[in-house]
Amino acid sequence: MDDVAPDRRLLDQLARLGTHPWSGTVWRCTFADNPPGKANVRGARWNPPGLEALYASLERATAIAESDHLIGAQPLRPRARRTVHQLQIELRALIKLTDRSLLAALGVDEAALSADDFRACQAVGGAAAFLHLDGLLVPSARNPGENVVIFFTGGTEPPEVHTLGSEVLDAGPRGR
DSSP states (O other): SSSSOHHHHHHHHHHHHHHHHEEEEEEEETTTTTTTTBBBSSSSSSSTTOOOEEEESHHHHHHHHHHHHHHHHHSSSOOOOOEEEEEEEEEEEEEEEEOHHHHHHTTOOOOHHHOOOOHHHHHHHHHHHTTTTEEEEOOOOOSSSEEEEEEOOOOOOOOOOEEEEEEEEEEOOTTT
């Protein structure tokens, strides 16, 4: 991630929300032989390119819905094995952004939450990482559930992520 500071107003808004530790069981889908703890650095909905982030869901069904969407967006149906993992995570500093009106105040309205243009969400994620937060709890754009976005921002210790179990699924979206 580049070293440009995020918008000061956004930083102030996030800082006022306060953080809290969070630990729990989450779900994450991976493809092929990618390990469940491998962070995304290319950029996605909540992390600008260069910012390491791991995406997981509070519900198994939400993790599968998120990966179903990823599969459906491919020009050719992937043949790689899909695995759903149950993970235990421990975060020291998380901000809960599941209230839609709070997200809108941060510049992420309903349209931005589900858009293929990630800039509004990435601005929030980039600001959170700039503040050295471990993660965000956010609504899923694909299912009524919630996602945890875990940032590896180079703080004193990275967030803890432990695999509890894994189950191989088919490569295609469920029900198709």
